[in-house]
Amino acid sequence: MAPQKDEKNHLPVLGVGPVYVIIIVILTTTCIVLSQMGVLPYLRIRATIAVFHTAGTIFFVAGIWLWVSAAIKERLQDNIIENKLITTGVYSVVRNPIYSAFSFVLTGVLLIYGNLYLFPLSLLYWALLTIMMRATEEKWLLEQFGDEYRDYCKRVNRCIPWFPKAE
Template sequence: MNAYRSRPLNFPWPPLLYGAAMLCAIVLHRFYELPSPELNSTIAWAGGALMIVLAVSLDIWAIRTLIDSDTTILPHRCATHLVTRGPFRFTRNPIYLGYTLMTAAMGLLTGNAWFFVMAVLAALMTTFVAIRHEERHLLARFGIEYENYCKNTRRWV
C-alpha cells in the first residue's frame, strides 16, 4: 500500500490501553495492596492534583497544536503534516505522556501504588502497540524531515 495513504494503526489503542491500566490498578488493589511509602495525604493529594492539571494541560496543548496544524488528532488516521511545534518541541508523544502522568497522578490521589506500576506498563505497551507503528508511518510519510525531528526530540521526555 502507498505509504502516503497508509494508516499508522487500525484502531486507536492508546486511550483503551490507559483506561484498561487504570481499571487493572483498581481491581488489583482490591485483591492485593502493594506496600507504598507513607506520605502525608494532603501533600500526596496536592501532588496528584498538580499532576492531573499538568497532564490535562499537556493534552489540550497538544490537541490544539495538532488542530491548528490541520492534521489529525486520532492515532489511527493518516497524518497530513509533521508537527514539530508546541509541546511536540519537547516530546514526540505529548498526548501519551499526558495519559501516563494522569495514570501516575491517580496513584497519588488514591494511595494506590498499582497506578504507578500500570502507568509504566501502559507506556511500554503504547510504545510497542502504537508508537512504533506511528513512527514508521511518519517516516514513510515525511522521510528525512521526520528523521531530523527524531534526532532532536525524544520519544517520551
C-alpha cells in the first residue's frame, strides 16, 4: 500500500473560489433576469451598444485567457500540492488570477447585456473578492510562506492587474 499524503501539508486546492464564483454568478444572473422582467430598471444608451459589446467581448475573452493561463499553464493544482508559491506567469501580474478571471468574464457579460444600472456589480465583485481573500487565503498564504508572500503582496496587486494597490 502506497503512503498517503497528509492533506494538511498544503493549502486547500479550491480555497474559497467556488463560494466566490457561485455568489457572483447567481448575483449576475439574478440581476439580468430581474432587469429583463422589469423588476429592476433598465437603461441602455443606443449609441454606446457597439462599444459595450466590444468591451464586453474583450473582458470575456481576457477572463477565459486568464483562467486558462492561471489554472492550466501554471499547473496551479500541482504547485499547491507541492507547497509552492506561484509568482511567475500571470501570477506576476495579479495574485488571484483565477478569481479575477471570473470577475472579468461576468463583467464582460454585464457589458454585453448593456444595462447601465448593473455596471456597479463589477465593483461589488472586486469588494467581495477583497473581503474574502483577506479573511481566508491571504491569511493562509502568509502563515504558509511568511516574508516571501509579504514581499509578493508588495509587488503584485490582489485582483486587478496594474491597478494601484491600496494595501
